[in-house]
Amino acid sequence: MAGRKQNSTYTRNEVCIIDCDLTYAVHKLGGRWKLLILDKLCKKKMRFNEIKKEFSYISERMLTLQLRALEEDGLIIRTVFAEVPPRVEYELTEMAFELGPILKQLSDWGGKQRSSVKKD
């Protein structure tokens, strides 16, 4: 998400793992709050503080980091209005909207998996 060492095994492994489209995709969605943010933005465009209020425990730093990463990956668009106090709006891109149905299936699977694990 931010500056990485270039020659750690961690990074070398990542390079070859990210080669796979699937792990690449999961990596892009893997930040702690990213999917939750995408889920909120699915319904409407929102301002920074609006998003923040949705998640009681997220820190401003984390929210900023996740939003920046999503923006960099072309999943959200950030629009700054030249007002005081500042107003910044976030909304999903087409690419992010396409993810919707896939995530729905994954979510359903998650529910199923969760209950099947609980049973044993």
Place this chain on the structure above:
Amino acid sequence: MAGRKQNSTYTRNEVCIIDCDLTYAVHKLGGRWKLLILDKLCKKKMRFNEIKKEFSYISERMLTLQLRALEEDGLIIRTVFAEVPPRVEYELTEMAFELGPILKQLSDWGGKQRSSVKKD
């Protein structure tokens, strides 16, 4: 993946994040090597060293950890044969196979996303 502190914000946040079936699911698949392992096991059951050879840079420790986590989450089955030297086989569960088509879509999306980001 192993013993967590109970009262860190990290853990408190996780509790509420995991409440969502989607983030729960991604969490289960989020280990560095998990999806790659599942992908290999999709084709055939494999022994520990066989899997290891598929990934030049994975350490035995990491492979063990990821396999154990997958087993615990009901995604793979581990069968130990009482032989010397030991033989252990890993194979997917039904639950894991159901994931196949979803991951395929996610992978396609990943490919698309990757090329769209590269362009800019």
Place this chain on the structure above:
DNA sequence: TATGGTACTAACAAAAAAGTAACTAATGGC
């Protein structure tokens, strides 16, 4: 002049995940 609101940033600390290296048990073959 002081205060408040928005959307952050910087410096730092804590926690988790991933990686390294050395070691283990059991037994068959030399």
Place this chain on the structure above:
DNA sequence: GCCATTAGTTACTTTTTTGTTAGTACCATA
């Protein structure tokens, strides 16, 4: 007795990720 083999384990270090706290700019309003 010594070595090789398989599937690990253990203790430790490194790297990344997440969280904490305090502070910023801008102007409007009290």
